[in-house]
Amino acid sequence: MIMICDTCSVLMLIRIAPEMLCDPKYECVTIKAVYDELFKTPRFKFKYPWLARLEPKIKTLDISPNEKNLIEKNLKVIKCHVESAGIINTITGGPFNLSQTDKTIVAHAVCLNTSVSSVDHDLSAYLDQQYEIKVWEPLCLINHWLQNDIIIWDDSKQTVLENWVACQEARQTQKNIDKFEELTGREYPKY
Numbered sequence: 397m398i399m400i401c402d403t404c405s406v407l408m409l410i411r412i413a414p415e416m417l418c419d420p421k422y423e424c425v426t427i428k429a430v431y432d433e434l435f436k437t438p439r440f441k442f443k444y445p446w447l448a449r450l451e452p453k454i455k456t457l458d459i460s461p462n463e464k465n466l467i468e469k470n471l472k473v474i475k476c477h478v479e480s481a482g483i484i485n486t487i488t489g490g491p492f493n494l495s496q497t498d499k500t501i502v503a504h505a506v507c508l509n510t511s512v513s514s515v516d517h518d519l520s521a522y523l524d525q526q527y528e529i530k531v532w533e534p535l536c537l538i539n540h541w542l543q544n545d546i547i548i549w550d551d552s553k554q555t556v557l558e559n560w561v562a563c564q565e566a567r568q569t570q571k572n573i574d575k576f577e578e579l580t581g582r583e584y585p586k587y
Contacts, residue, residue, distance in 0.1 A: 397423050397510075397511060398423055398424075398425060398508075398510050398511075399423055399424050399425070399510060399511045399512060399513050399532060399537070400424075400425055400426060400427060400457070400501055400504055400505055400508075400510055400511070400512050400513070401416075401417070401424050401425070401426045401430070401512075401513045401514075402426075402430060402497070402498070402501055402512065402513065402514040402516060402519065403430050403433050403434060403497065404514065404515050404516065404534075404565070404566060405513040405514055405515065405534050405537070406426055406430060406434065406454065407434070407440070407444060407447070407565075408515070408534040408560055408565055408566075409424075409513075409534050409537060409538070410447075410450050410453065410454065411446065411450070411556045412538060412547070412553050412556050412557070413541065413546075413547055414450060414453050415453065416453075417453060417454055417455050417456075418453055418455050421546055422541065422546060424513065424537070425455075425456075425457040426454065426455075426456055426457065427456055427457050427500060427501065427504050428456045428457075429496070429497045429500040429501070430456075430497060430501070431454055431456050432497075433497050434447065434454065435447075435451065443563075457504070459504075459508075463507060463508065466507045467500075467503045467504055467507045468503075470502075470503040470506050470507050471499060471500060471503040474499050474502050474503055474506075475499055477526070478491075478492050478494050478499065478522070483522075483526070485518060485521050485522070485525070486521070486525055487517070487521050488518075488521075492518050492521070492522050493518045494518055494519060494522060498516065498518070498519045498522075501514075501519065502519070502522065502523060502527070505523065505527070505529050506527055506529070510529075511529060511530040511531065511532060512529060512530075512531050512532070513531070513532045513533070513534060513536075513537055514531050514532075514533075515533060515534065515565075515566030515568075519531070533566075533568050533569060533572055534566075534568070535568035535569075535572040535573065535576055536568075536572045536575075538576065539572060539575045539576055539579060542576075542579045542580065543579065549579075549580040549582065554582060557584070557585055558585045560585075561585040561586070561587055562585075564587075567587055568584075
């Protein structure tokens with residue numbers, strides 16, 4: 397299972413598992429569009445000053461020229477689909493609100509037939525509704541890593557998790573919170 401992590405997932409997870417995008421055991425990758433968003437968007441620089449220290453750990457997915465061509469074709473179709481076709485999000489009843497980076501993530505996931513880690517509700521709904529692509533919350537990935545002995549939970553990781561909540565990062569589902577508490581024997585921080 398290889399999973400493409402979006403911007404929010406990288407921001408939420410990289411301090412818990414700094415090697416997550418370098419070491420294949422984590423089964424996570426990200427794409428150049430996410431990297432560019434992380435390091436070219438001023439708000440990330442100010443909200444997450446620790447990000448600069450972890451920049452060398454954020455490796456992007458290598459794609460072949462054939463994959464690149466297919467991704468670009470898929471991206472054009474997705475842009476047209478989202479922007480002009482009037483596709484409705486069945487959950488909200490409104491149109492999908494996908495950023496350029498979101499559309500690029502979809503194009504990669506479709507082309508590479510891979511899952512995505514995200515907390516973006518529109519992106520998740522679009523991937524599910526249009527392509528039946530599985531989306532994992534960051535806490536679900538943590539649970540997967542814990543179950544497979546890829547990480548060991550400790551006080552420093554718990555502090556990062558507490559920081560997620562303090563910074564009002566995306567709320568994780570109760571199912572994943574319950575599983576986390578079962579796996580770690582620790583209480584998930586309260587929102």
